[in-house]
Amino acid sequence: MKLLLTSGGVKNKSIHAALEDMLDKPIADCSALCIPTAMYGHPWIGPGVQAWKFITGKEENPMVNLGWKSVGILELTALPSIGEERWMPLVRETDVLLVSGGDALYLSYWMRQSGLADLLPSLSSVYVGMSAGSMVMAPHIGDFFVGWTPPNGGDETLNLVDFSIFPHVDHEMLPHNTMAAAEKWAAGMKGPAYAIDDETAIKVVDGVVEVVSEGNWKRFM
Structure with missing residues (x-):
């Protein structure tokens, strides 16, 4: 599976070009499924208008509104x-998964409960994550980002990449998400970690990691 792990969606021409490069056909010919599940577990978002904005492409973060041939909804809590026979064929056939931000641990829990986590490595789809939708691919998220608490506790996520992600660096709405805070967070993480702003994405194809950015980012060991 090809991963495009963003902080704020497909925000600029460089990230857009990276996405087009990962697809085997034009965006206008691609089917997409959007996954809003992470939003429900986040204390600032939850169900309601923000989930509707993501699903309908009305929000400011470009994901669902990029001109896809079709967009469906994959709600993990329902699966x-x-x-499985009702949804797995649909996921296998789709070209792109668009995974919203929200709470990464809530998303991780429902990816596992639904069976999607086990399916992901075998898919030929392009996975486009935003914020928590990107963080969930990591082994851990760190205490800094723990909000919703899973039944067994901890900060473990899916471990489908070997690095962790600190999103929204220096975002005007998130005053605690500074590069200094990211450096402190990274010091407590095991393995490599990236701090990225909303103009940055991490592209992973066949295990090869590439940072695509028109903004600010840093890699920590």
């Missing part, structure tokens, strides 16, 4: 109740 355990409908049977």
Whole structure:
């Protein structure tokens, strides 16, 4: 599976070009599924208008509104109740998964509960994450980002990449997300970590990691 792990969506021409390069056909010919699940677990977002904005492409972060041939909704909390035969073929056939921000641990929990986490490595789709949708690919998120607490506690996520992500560096709405805070966070993480702003994304294809940026980022060991 190809990963485009963003902080704030497909925000600029460089990230857009990286996405186009990862697809095997034009965006206008691609089917997409959007996954809003992470939003429900976040204390500032939750269900309601913000989830609607993401699903309908009305928000300011470019994801759903990039001109896809079709966009469907994959709600992970519903999947355990409908049977794999109802949704797995749809996921296997889609070109792109668009995964919203929100709470990374809530998203990780429902990716596992739904069975999507086990399916992801075998997909040929392009996975485009935003904020928590990107962080969930890491082994851990760190205490700095723990909000919703999973039943077994901890900060473990899916471990599908070997690095962790600190998103939204120096965002005007998030005064605690400074590069200094990211450096302190990274010191407590195991393995490499990236701090990225909303003009930056991390591209992963066949295990090769590339930073795509028109903004500010830093890699920590």
